[in-house]
Amino acid sequence: MITxxxxxxxxxxxxxxxxxxxxxxxxxGCVTVCRVGGDKEVQxxxxxxxxxxxxxxxxxxxxxxCLERQCDPEYLELMRPYLEEYQAVLxxxxxxxxxxxxxxxxxxxxxxxxxxxxLGVTExxxxxxxxxxxxxxxxxxxxxxICPVTRCAKSIFHGPCGGSVxxxxxxSKDVKCGWQLIIDRLKSLDQMENYGxxxxxxxxxxxxxxxxRRILREDMI
Amino acid sequence: MLPCTGRIDESLLLKAFENGAxxxxxxxxxxxxxxYVNGNIRARARVERVYQILEQIEIGPDRxxxxxxxxxxxxxxxxFANEFVEIISTIGQSPINKARSGNSQxxxxxxx
Ligand code: SF4
Ligand code: SF4
Numbered sequence: 001m002i003t004x005x006x007x008x009x010x011x012x013x014x015x016x017x018x019x020x021x022x023x024x025x026x027x028x029g030c031v032t033v034c035r036v037g038g039d040k041e042v043q044x045x046x047x048x049x050x051x052x053x054x055x056x057x058x059x060x061x062x063x064x065x066c067l068e069r070q071c072d073p074e075y076l077e078l079m080r081p082y083l084e085e086y087q088a089v090l091x092x093x094x095x096x097x098x099x100x101x102x103x104x105x106x107x108x109x110x111x112x113x114x115x116x117x118x119l120g121v122t123e124x125x126x127x128x129x130x131x132x133x134x135x136x137x138x139x140x141x142x143x144x145x146i147c148p149v150t151r152c153a154k155s156i157f158h159g160p161c162g163g164s165v166x167x168x169x170x171x172s173k174d175v176k177c178g179w180q181l182i183i184d185r186l187k188s189l190d191q192m193e194n195y196g197x198x199x200x201x202x203x204x205x206x207x208x209x210x211x212x213r214r215i216l217r218e219d220m221i
Numbered sequence: 222m223l224p225c226t227g228r229i230d231e232s233l234l235l236k237a238f239e240n241g242a243x244x245x246x247x248x249x250x251x252x253x254x255x256x257y258v259n260g261n262i263r264a265r266a267r268v269e270r271v272y273q274i275l276e277q278i279e280i281g282p283d284r285x286x287x288x289x290x291x292x293x294x295x296x297x298x299x300x301f302a303n304e305f306v307e308i309i310s311t312i313g314q315s316p317i318n319k320a321r322s323g324n325s326q327x328x329x330x331x332x333x
């Protein structure tokens with residue numbers, strides 16, 4: 001899922017300073033699961049903003065909404081009938097959802113309520129860790145199911161580097177060396193032959209280096 | 222009144238302040254004694270989060286507090302309630318209520 005963290009409340013209050021009548025928009029997708037932008041978070045954030053503003057003697061009217069997803073146009077359209085009654089939208093979906101809102105409703109300022117993080121997994125309730133950087137050319141079949149792009153701090157393809165010490169990465173004693181993990185896993189799978197197979201050249205044009213990406217599925221259009 | 226403090230979430234507590242409460246006390250069962258295993262432990266974490274929110278928005282964190290007691294401890298409940306009322310009377314009106322009434326003085330109790 002796409003993860004994120006709430007923006008500091010002072011930052012949001014500053015952002016909202018010019019407005020008196022806004023929508024706080026959540027999303028029932030990824031951000032609900034990682035507890036940063038769902039229905040509950042809409043309620044808590046809206047109450048917090050109203051209280052903070054009222055304590056300073058200023059009002060803030062908020063319409064609280066939570067869309068099924070903010071990254072699909074049909075759900076965004078549900079906001080169109082009432083959008084014009086509000087001065088701005090504070091969205092607590094991921095950056096993709098926030099931008100899609102801004103794109104569809106070009107006359108309304110759309111503000112980010114969270115800092116979007118990474119593609120990750122839930123380790124346990126309240127803890128998420130990164131797993132994939134969407135490189136567009138997956139090599140997990142060669143690396144024992146462990147991603148060298150994400151789990152190696154340098155994203156190298158022929159690790160480990162000289163900074164790997166006792167299974168830890170040189171960036172921090174708390175970070176495991178991705179390549180040590182890959183080798184350990186290949187050994188336990190009895191697939192060490194894959195270690196030598198890793199491509200000599202990783203093309204990054206399928207990743208962000210090729211600019212904003214697009215997927216076109218002719219069969220679905 | 223809720224069947225378990227585990228039902229309490231941050232928005233319920235904040236709503237109480239929006240609705241004009243100067244302070245909110247959450248009273249749950251003794252820790253380790255929850256009929257639903259850990260409802261009161263969850264409630265404590267949420268009360269702590271509201272404590273932090275109230276601090277950040279300068280409403281005063283001490284306006285929310287959690288107490289734990291068993292259902293049979295009526296006298297203790299009364300003592301906790303009195304203690305909390307005392308704390309809130311000392312802190313005074315919440316900035317929300319002050320702003321609403323346009324009155325910066327705490328409301329004085331008038332003897333009849
Ligand atoms: S808008 Fe973002 S958070 Fe919501 S479902 Fe889509 S990708 Fe997930
Ligand atoms: S190799 Fe690329 S697609 Fe596969 S997990 Fe890593 S970043 Fe994601």
